Amino acid sequence: MPASTETYTNDFLSLIAANERLIYKVCRVYESDADIRQDMFQEIVLQAWSAYPRYRQAAAFSTWLYRIALNTAITFQRRSKRNIVTSVAEVPDVHAMAPVGADETYERMYKLIASLPAMEKALVVLYLDDYPYREIADMLGISESNVGTKLARIKEKLRKQAAVLTNA
Amino acid sequence: MELDEMKKLWQRQHAKSAASEEEGGSTITRSKKEQTLSIAYPGEQDAERAASDKSRGYLNRILRDEYIGLSLVVILLVALLSLTDRAFSAAPAMTGYIILLFSLLAKIGTAIYKIALIKQIDLAADSLTDFAIKMDRFQLLVTRERLIGLSSIPFGLVSLYLLIDGYQFKQLIDILPRLVLSVVLAVVISYFMYKKSYFDKIKEIKDHIRAIKDFRDSV
Numbered sequence: 001m002p003a004s005t006e007t008y009t010n011d012f013l014s015l016i017a018a019n020e021r022l023i024y025k026v027c028r029v030y031e032s033d034a035d036i037r038q039d040m041f042q043e044i045v046l047q048a049w050s051a052y053p054r055y056r057q058a059a060a061f062s063t064w065l066y067r068i069a070l071n072t073a074i075t076f077q078r079r080s081k082r083n084i085v086t087s088v089a090e091v092p093d094v095h096a097m098a099p100v101g102a103d104e105t106y107e108r109m110y111k112l113i114a115s116l117p118a119m120e121k122a123l124v125v126l127y128l129d130d131y132p133y134r135e136i137a138d139m140l141g142i143s144e145s146n147v148g149t150k151l152a153r154i155k156e157k158l159r160k161q162a163a164v165l166t167n168a
Numbered sequence: 169m170e171l172d173e174m175k176k177l178w179q180r181q182h183a184k185s186a187a188s189e190e191e192g193g194s195t196i197t198r199s200k201k202e203q204t205l206s207i208a209y210p211g212e213q214d215a216e217r218a219a220s221d222k223s224r225g226y227l228n229r230i231l232r233d234e235y236i237g238l239s240l241v242v243i244l245l246v247a248l249l250s251l252t253d254r255a256f257s258a259a260p261a262m263t264g265y266i267i268l269l270f271s272l273l274a275k276i277g278t279a280i281y282k283i284a285l286i287k288q289i290d291l292a293a294d295s296l297t298d299f300a301i302k303m304d305r306f307q308l309l310v311t312r313e314r315l316i317g318l319s320s321i322p323f324g325l326v327s328l329y330l331l332i333d334g335y336q337f338k339q340l341i342d343i344l345p346r347l348v349l350s351v352v353l354a355v356v357i358s359y360f361m362y363k364k365s366y367f368d369k370i371k372e373i374k375d376h377i378r379a380i381k382d383f384r385d386s387v
């Protein structure tokens with residue numbers, strides 16, 4: 001623990017400030033309701049704060065935070081039993097999920113991501129954020145080759161869901 | 169929409185968000201984040217104290233509840249041990265005493281095991297699949313423990329009766345039919361009461377564990 005607790009807190013807050021978009025991305029993908037999303041954001045920051053004394057800087061802060069954010073969001077979603085859907089047809093209004101100013105294409109993208117199971121969502125988010133397969137594999141606890149296989153399956157699934165969305 | 173197309177859209181959108189420093193009109197400012205921490209740690213910004221505060225965050229809340237539960241069971245155990253003399257007064261009292269003693273010891277063992285399980289969970293170090301499976305296994309254990317605990321309440325009451333009044337054997341014979349009927353009714357009611365809230369929940373958790381394992385293991 002650093003000598004100055006104020007510096008310690010400031011360091012943490014600065015790191016969160018630099019990476020808050022990452023938390024927003026995760027919250028937005030896992031939760032459509034803006035109020036609940038705020039709760040999820042707080043829970044992630046709290047979990048990061050609790051784990052921060054054990055942060056060793058061996059990994060990039062963003063990667064460390066991503067793991068916490070995804071773990072928290074998945075558990076948060078499961079506890080609240082919200083947004084657990086199996087088809088794009090069951091996805092609620094995702095207007096609030098897409099960033100402000102996002103057009104229909106973005107809303108469509110968020111709707112498609114929202115239709116995926118929790119683990120696949122995590123995989124897709126990491127892929128969209130351009131994480132290398134090795135890091136995705138490490139974060140998810142699967143093999144690197146499995147990442148590629150699963151992404152291929154998800155692509156196929158999304159293609160089908162997109163067709164459902166187009167026909168709806 | 170293809171995944172690669174989504175990737176381009178995603179990165180374009182988030183690059184735009186980074187440039188405007190605005191996401192959904194709700195950018196959290198530094199003061200807001202400080203507020204978030206002060207919500208968690210009211211009245212202080214002392215990081216050292218805050219980081220050691222075990223009452224925030226769901227994992228810490230679970231751990232805190234387990235410690236409270238363990239303390240209560242230890243108090244009950246002490247209370248039971250204070251009745252040891254009474255247990256030696258008659259065989260039924262001893263039977264009740266032994267059942268209660270083993271129940272409490274089992275409860276303490278389970279609580280220590282649960283605390284150890286929770287302490288193994290690290291959401292910053294565990295992979296997503298490991299974390300999800302550990303959390304689900306813990307929840308499954310808790311759900312089963314509650315089910316067993318609640319279903320055994322009638323037996324606990326009978327044991328307590330045997331311990332307190334066990335030496336009056338004739339009285340026990342008199343009330344035995346009513347006692348048996350009460351226990352049967354309690355078990356039947358418990359079964360139906362907990363079927364929905366516990367058995368279904370157990371099934372749901374098991375399904376979730378299976379889904380996570382399938383995700384991890386299927387190639």
